[in-house]
Amino acid sequence: MKCSCVHLPCGFLLFLQPRNFSGQISVEILRNPCTFALVKFTPAKPSLFGETLESLKVSVEAAGFPGFRAKQVMEWLYKKRVDQWDAMSNLPKAFRAWLDTHYILYPTSSLIDKRSDDVTQKLLLELEDKSLIETVLIRAPQTGVGQESSRKTVCVSIQVGCAYGCKFCASGLAGFRRNLMAAEVVSQLMHICRREDAHTTRAKKEIASFDNIVFMGMGEPLANYDTLIQTIKILNADWGLNFGARRITVSTSGLAPQILKLANESVPVRLAISLHGATNEVRDQIMPINKKYPLEELLPAVKAFQEKHGRMLTLEFIMIKDVNDSLDQAKALTKIARDLHAHVNCIPYNKVEGLEWQRPSVRRQDAFVDVLRKGGVSVTIRREKGHDINAACGQLRLKTEQKMAEDESKPSSPFINPRV
Ligand code: SAH
Ligand code: SF4
Numbered sequence: 419m420k421c422s423c424v425h426l427p428c429g430f431l432l433f434l435q436p437r438n439f440s441g442q443i444s445v446e447i448l449r450n451p452c453t454f455a456l457v458k459f460t461p462a463k464p465s466l467f468g469e470t471l472e473s474l475k476v477s478v479e480a481a482g483f484p485g486f487r488a489k490q491v492m493e494w495l496y497k498k499r500v501d502q503w504d505a506m507s508n509l510p511k512a513f514r515a516w517l518d519t520h521y522i523l524y525p526t527s528s529l530i531d532k533r534s535d536d537v538t539q540k541l542l543l544e545l546e547d548k549s550l551i552e553t554v555l556i557r558a559p560q561t562g563v564g565q566e567s568s569r570k571t572v573c574v575s576i577q578v579g580c581a582y583g584c585k586f587c588a589s590g591l592a593g594f595r596r597n598l599m600a601a602e603v604v605s606q607l608m609h610i611c612r613r614e615d616a617h618t619t620r621a622k623k624e625i626a627s628f629d630n631i632v633f634m635g636m637g638e639p640l641a642n643y644d645t646l647i648q649t650i651k652i653l654n655a656d657w658g659l660n661f662g663a664r665r666i667t668v669s670t671s672g673l674a675p676q677i678l679k680l681a682n683e684s685v686p687v688r689l690a691i692s693l694h695g696a697t698n699e700v701r702d703q704i705m706p707i708n709k710k711y712p713l714e715e716l717l718p719a720v721k722a723f724q725e726k727h728g729r730m731l732t733l734e735f736i737m738i739k740d741v742n743d744s745l746d747q748a749k750a751l752t753k754i755a756r757d758l759h760a761h762v763n764c765i766p767y768n769k770v771e772g773l774e775w776q777r778p779s780v781r782r783q784d785a786f787v788d789v790l791r792k793g794g795v796s797v798t799i800r801r802e803k804g805h806d807i808n809a810a811c812g813q814l815r816l817k818t819e820q821k822m823a824e825d826e827s828k829p830s831s832p833f834i835n836p837r838v
Contacts, residue, residue, distance in 0.1 A: 459547045459596055465525040466495060466517075467608065468601030468648070471657045477520070483513050491517070492657040499612050526551070526605045531613065541609060545602060549595055551575040552635055553606040555614075555628065570614070570628035574606045576646060577637025582671050585704045586694070586736055588770045589636040598637070600648040607631065607659065626661050634669045634690070640676035650685045663687050669734065674711040674719040681723040689723055690732040690763075691716075696750035700742050717754065724758055730796075733760045737783055738767040739776040748786045752793035762790055764799040 466474070475488040487509065494506045501523055503514045529550070530542035539555040554573040580587070581594035607626075614627035631653065633639040639646045646668065653661045669690040670677065677689070695701030701708040708716075724731055733755055737743045755762050764787055766777040778786070783799060790797040 463522050465601035466521045467604040524605050525601050549578040571630040572610050572628045573632050573635045575635035576639045576642050580637050597642040600645050603649040630665050632667045639668050640670045640673040671707045672716045674715045677719040681726040693733045694736050696747045731760050733762045736765045736767050739778040743778040748789035755795040762797040
């Protein structure tokens with residue numbers, strides 16, 4: 419079939435097949451070299467969600483308003499979670515008009531809010547430059563005395579696409595468009611807060627309506643380092659979301675120098691390493707970053723982080739049939755995990771449209787995990803669909819665009835659009 423290609427604002431090169439040509443997106447998304455060029459986006463006005471209390475206070479005072487107004491604004495943003503200037507009822511009209519002239523509130527709007535099952539809630543957000551990003555809320559059942567029945571984790575994106583091109587990953591497959599700004603990351607979480615507030619009976623709505631944040635959505639957090647740190651500081655601040663850094667996990671494909679830098683930050687976040695290969699030979703095949711920072715450079719950096727923070731870190735290991743699922747890989751992984759005192763998350767590969775790889779059989783997955791267990795490693799295997807945070811995050815955008823195209827031709831769509 420003859421195809422025509424089109425550049426979407428989000429930077430994907432899409433092949434549109436003739437039967438779908440009336441604007442719908444068809445299925446094939448190809449890696450396109452031009453999507454790797456960094457696009458710098460400068461908004462007409464900054465979003466308040468990128469400001470710290472200090473930076474806002476400086477601007478407020480410079481404009482001739484009392485500094486305490488900045489604190490009031492932050493309360494409206496993070497405690498009362500309003501999305502309009504007019505709702506900030508204790509602020510004088512002239513000050514609200516000044517805010518409106520110099521800032522915007524949300525730099526993201528919710529395009530699709532889809533509950534795929536009882537466990538995951540997926541948001542597709544549109545940025546001001548029409549780029550698309552994904553945010554996922556996962557409810558993990560939790561049992562135990564005195565614990566809430568479910569723990570909520572939000573998986574956020576930090577870039578539009580990803581430049582690192584891991585061969586199993588939907589974000590990498592689609593190329594890289596640009597870094598997100600801190601406001602665009604913070605607002606992902608505020609969208610989730612607002613939509614959860616609407617459904618919660620919690621007496622104190624001003625606390626965050628989720629328990630954990632993971633940087634496991636689109637993009638490589640350590641390649642957008644300043645935004646990452648700025649975001650964590652805003653989330654962590656008592657005038658912000660007041661969210662403990664220890665409940666934030668940063669996942670990286672292995673940028674060794676930035677891991678060392680992160681170890682020295684004052685924010686004690688958790689670290690997860692996307693390992694996926696226990697030897698350079700295997701890792702080289704699937705993660706181009708390994709050529710730059712091979713295991714002999716990566717592992718000491720991870721060890722230094724672990725020693726500095728003294729907390730168990732996580733190694734993520736996607737099991738891909740005949741690529742990295744051998745028992746030799748399991749043995750090598752056991753050694754690495756033991757050296758680092760790390761927990762291992764084994765994730766059966768989730769199929770990505772356009773890639774040929776398969777997940778191993780359940781028997782083979784079990785045999786792999788067994789080697790780790792027998793070697794004394796703390797290991798979990800995430801088989802349940804909805805619980806698979808990583809796969810959900812890595813593939814949401816790609817899948818959603820494909821699904822949008824499919825569903826637009828159907829009489830009723832599963833997507834709702836509440837514009838949170
Ligand atoms: N860039 C960072 C964070 C985003 S990727 C990193 O690589 O760690 C988050 C996780 O999603 C990673 O562990 C990644 O390996 C996982 N993931 C990506 N594609 C996947 C797939 N097809 N199946 C299962 N997990 C996947
Ligand atoms: Fe980028 Fe992480 Fe996907 Fe690799 S796994 S392409 S680093 S998002």
